[in-house]
Amino acid sequence: MKPRAGDVHLQWPGKKVRRPPEGVRFAVRLTEQGSSGSPGRLIAGDNLLVMAGLLDEGYAGRFTLIYLDPPYGTDSEFSLRRQGAAEVAYQDAWGEGGLRSYLGAIYRRLGLLRQLLAAEGTLYVHLDRRTCHYVQVLLDEVFGRECCQNVIVWRREVARGRKTSARYFGNNVEYLLCYTKSPRGGIWNPVKGEKVISREEAERRYRRDERGYFSTSHRGTYSDAALLNLAKEGRIHVTRGGEIRVEDGRLSTTRGTIRIKYYLEPRGEGFVKRYAVDNLWDDIRGIAEAGRERCGYPTQKPERLLERIIEASSRPGDLVGDFYAGSGTTGVVAARLGRPWVMADESSAAVAVCQSRLRQHGIPFTLEVARRLRRGRGGYTDGESCR
Ligand SMILES: C[S@@+](CC[C@H](N)C(=O)[O-])C[C@H]1O[C@@H](n2cnc3c(N)ncnc32)[C@H](O)[C@@H]1O
Numbered sequence: 001m002k003p004r005a006g007d008v009h010l011q012w013p014g015k016k017v018r019r020p021p022e023g024v025r026f027a028v029r030l031t032e033q034g035s036s037g038s039p040g041r042l043i044a045g046d047n048l049l050v051m052a053g054l055l056d057e058g059y060a061g062r063f064t065l066i067y068l069d070p071p072y073g074t075d076s077e078f079s080l081r082r083q084g085a086a087e088v089a090y091q092d093a094w095g096e097g098g099l100r101s102y103l104g105a106i107y108r109r110l111g112l113l114r115q116l117l118a119a120e121g122t123l124y125v126h127l128d129r130r131t132c133h134y135v136q137v138l139l140d141e142v143f144g145r146e147c148c149q150n151v152i153v154w155r156r157e158v159a160r161g162r163k164t165s166a167r168y169f170g171n172n173v174e175y176l177l178c179y180t181k182s183p184r185g186g187i188w189n190p191v192k193g194e195k196v197i198s199r200e201e202a203e204r205r206y207r208r209d210e211r212g213y214f215s216t217s218h219r220g221t222y223s224d225a226a227l228l229n230l231a232k233e234g235r236i237h238v239t240r241g242g243e244i245r246v247e248d249g250r251l252s253t254t255r256g257t258i259r260i261k262y263y264l265e266p267r268g269e270g271f272v273k274r275y276a277v278d279n280l281w282d283d284i285r286g287i288a289e290a291g292r293e294r295c296g297y298p299t300q301k302p303e304r305l306l307e308r309i310i311e312a313s314s315r316p317g318d319l320v321g322d323f324y325a326g327s328g329t330t331g332v333v334a335a336r337l338g339r340p341w342v343m344a345d346e347s348s349a350a351v352a353v354c355q356s357r358l359r360q361h362g363i364p365f366t367l368e369v370a371r372r373l374r375r376g377r378g379g380y381t382d383g384e385s386c387r
Contacts, residue, residue: 045370
């Protein structure tokens with residue numbers, strides 16, 4: 001993005017746009033056939049190299065969706081148990097540089113991410129309260145403020161145990177910053193939520209007519225013509241016992257006001273209420289409550305979360321990327337939803353967990369290692385692993 005008058009940017013000593021690494025190649029280590037679909041790419045290595053290598057391979061503009069779940073700047077080390085022993089999963093400590101080093105690392109990657117995104121592409125960056133606001137300012141700088149479509153609040157848990165009596169309000173939410181490459185937006189498939197309610201609750205809280213239980217809402221921005229169509233479908237309710245009148249295509253009532261009916265759908269013994277999902281996501285449980293889905297990787301995200309993101313912002317066949325893959329949730333869900341995928345992680349523990357999870361699900365993949373070739377007089381020579 002070219003800077004414009006009135007823009008506000010975040011500055012720190014040493015902040016600069018650097019050239020991406022050159023001479024990155026991928027070496028295939030193994031290919032797993034899986035049980036269905038075409039293979040995804042799991043790449044071991046620093047995502048800066050991986051993204052530069054993908055751009056070299058011609059991946060610019062090919063990703064419809066990129067989900068990023070980077071370290072949150074917690075200044076800690078995350079570990080897991082594998083084969084009975086404790087192992088470091090990844091470091092989220094930034095040394096003396098602290099927040100500057102953290103933001104520098106993120107900033108260096110944002111330009112590459114933007115290049116990888118398709119014109120109709122969407123980027124989700126998952127963070128918590130510690131760094132979300134800083135990264136949003138960086139995203140505004142690189143993508144443009146008008147490309148920020150949502151700041152989503154995800155309630156990952158409800159306070160339990162000691163948290164219920166802690167000082168200050170419980171920190172139980174995380175944030176997803178949603179930016180599109182174009183200010184006009186990207187691929188968007190509206191997402192509906194569902195709430196199941198009992199017959200007793202329906203009886204208590206809803207109106208009823210011959211067709212079933214319903215709630216009503218104001219006509220909002222519906223035109224008269226649209227309301228006439230809804231009237232034909234029996235979806236108009238007039239308050240105070242009034243009736244609809246139509247004169248010269250214009251709608252009025254004998255008395256009362258026009259409201260639109262929303263019927264509950266019967267399901268089993270109860271009823272389903274559908275609603276448009278907004279930017280407060282409190283219907284997806286955190287991984288602590290995900291049961292069999294848990295694979296032991298610290299900071300693993302629930303599959304339902306990725307399902308919502310992937311279904312909302314891509315179509316079957318669209319390429320999905322995740323360059324902080326961790327346990328590989330994105331690849332598992334993308335494959336299930338019929339989207340090809342590329343994932344990267346620099347941690348050997350993460351790559352091992354990803355592999356076994358992909359195998360367990362019968363998902364075909366290639367495991368590749370990002371290598372940076374040394375620059376010599378005669379060009380690039382001698383493979384040097386980035387790990
Ligand atoms: C919060 S975890 C991701 C968890 C993941 N969403 C899941 O569901 O399991 C962050 C991951 O980013 C990886 N990571 C951190 N810096 C990286 C870098 N520069 N390149 C590649 N991976 C990186 C870490 O190894 C860690 O696995």
